[in-house]
Amino acid sequence: MSIINSLTKRSTLDAAIKQIGKARKSEAGLAEQLYKGAYQGFAKVISDNLTISQALYYWGFGLLHQAEQQDPEQAIATLEDAVSKFSFCLLIAPHYLGAAIDGGVAYMTLARLSTTEAKPRLYSKAEQFFETAGEIQKGSAAYNLACIYALKGDETACLNALTLARQTGSLPDEPVILQDSDLASIIETDWFKQFIADLHTQPAVAASTKTEAVDIDYEPKMKLKKSEDFDYYSK
Template sequence: MIGSFFRKSKLKAAISHVNKARKREGAEADHHFDSAYKGFSEVIDKDLLFTETLYNWGFALLHQAKTKSGDEAVKLYQDAIEKFSFCRMINADSLGAAIDGGVVYMDLARLKGAAPKDSLYDKALALFQEANRIQSGSASYNLACIHALRNDQEACLSALEDSRDHGSLPLVDDILADSDLDNMKSHHWFIDFVESLKVPEEPEPTPEEKTSEPEVEASSQQPAAETKEPIAEPEKAVPVQEEPATVETPTEEEDKK
């Protein structure tokens, strides 16, 4: 309740700065605009529900775009980029927004037939690197794919090893089926790397190694059933109804100034 009150207060103050900025010029106007932006960011800073909503909105747009083609798909990808960017603006440590934001740029690059050196791949690369900053190795496989598309063997192997070391590699079959890695698949180092991921089959025991286990007589007594005290369900919090925030908006008279 108190947090909501302070947020409303900050929002009103930020809007007031906007109104003042519109009546001034130059550095003084910029000062009020900057103060307003700071206030707006403080209102929504680390708002987990807001960032989670934005992330899932972007996630939905990303996967809908995968089902479309042409301009319709491009529009959905661009909308997804906006949602992920806004999410990261509020919470710079949003891992999902960083990784999936990079995936959007890669999908968009493929859709547009962009060359591996295109800026769309650069933007994807930057987001995957940011994801690794948030959680080491989380996007290393994605980075390996970009390096493979760009024929950078050394960087690709390094990223694959980093992904393996952090437990974020896909299954071997998925790696072999990934077309982004096609440039690397004929190289000996790639073949050796994939082979190193395969779990060797355990040899069957020889007749001499097989031993018969002693039979255990079944007990006539059945173990007593374990009884557990019923667990009480947590009480549900009663939602607090709050009055909607009244937001000051510029009047028509102010618009004419």
Template sequence: MSLLSSFSKKPKLTAAHKHTAQARKSEGGAADALYSAAYSGYADVLLDDPMRAEALYSWGFALLHQAKSKSTDEAVKIYQDAISKFTFCMLINPDYLGSAINMGVAYMDMARLLAVTPDNELYDHAQKHFENANRIQKGTASYNLACICALRGDQDGCLKALQYAQERGSLPDDQDILDDADLDNVKTQQWFIDYVATLEKKPEPVAEAAAPAEEASETPAEPTEETETAKE
């Protein structure tokens, strides 16, 4: 954050502090309104700080992976900590794709860990964040949504989400789909068998004529940026 930006946000921070102080002396709806105004002010102060957003995302990402190696109680606490980091990241940058996706992943991981039923609110939270990820970048979390639909017995929703993920180029490899336990409820359905069969029919590569030696470029291709993976 630049020095100029810090000066411009100082009055907003001061106003938010005043709202909090007033809220503590108020009651009921008046207090809630003042707290809401304070929260809005604090969020506005945090908004648009790329380095802080990246640090929070990376912190949450590290916690997400640490949780996978812990026992249930400890893992849940770490997942919740990761979610809080992703949440703060998105206060700074509401369109931070990695945080949107990985908040959904964290909620799904907790749901599996605690062996809750598919109608549990943990899956509701996961779905909400995957839908937000799709808002930020179309199709990035459609496969995850397909998994939630499968767990909940929504076969039409599952197929539509799989097809959309395929259209947007975010579908995992065929074998990863077949190995995914989240899809166990639909794997024996004929529509799923037919769908996977279409994935296995990959088009033949089109042979290209070799370029003359003197026209061949000696410049190596630019490396592509690593993309976010929605499904762990």
């Protein structure tokens, strides 16, 4: 980091800290604006720091997988910690695709471990992360969203998401789809059976636009492949 850049960040940080002080003494409406302005300043100070964003992502990644080996009570605390790391990573690196997808996966796992009453809220949180992933890379979390829509009972949205996943190359192999418990509610529907049948008869992407798929070293739960124009770890 250059001296000028360092001084600029220091100035921005000092200004944000002062805004927090003003916010604490202000009325609700003005305080809200000051707090938001301060947060933007903090985000600007730590933005574009590749080392920090990578550390946060892999910290969350480790927590996500550590939770798989824990009892439910421990796992919930670990997953909540993972979500905080992915959220912070996205704050300083808004285009970090891995953090967006894994944040959604963490919330999906939390929902499975939580009470019936808590599930809708947690699935909605997961949906927000997956939508962010889709904004970063179209279709990157389409299959994950299809699972959420199936759990919500929104069959139209589920089919649309599955179709997008197929078109963008993020659809898992057929055996994985058929064994996915998140899709249990739609497995026997006529439209889903037709979708599966079409996988054998219709090309997903035109030959002129299809890119060569390359396996990525990532956990099977994500059901993703990496193509030449798809950088899973893009920042």
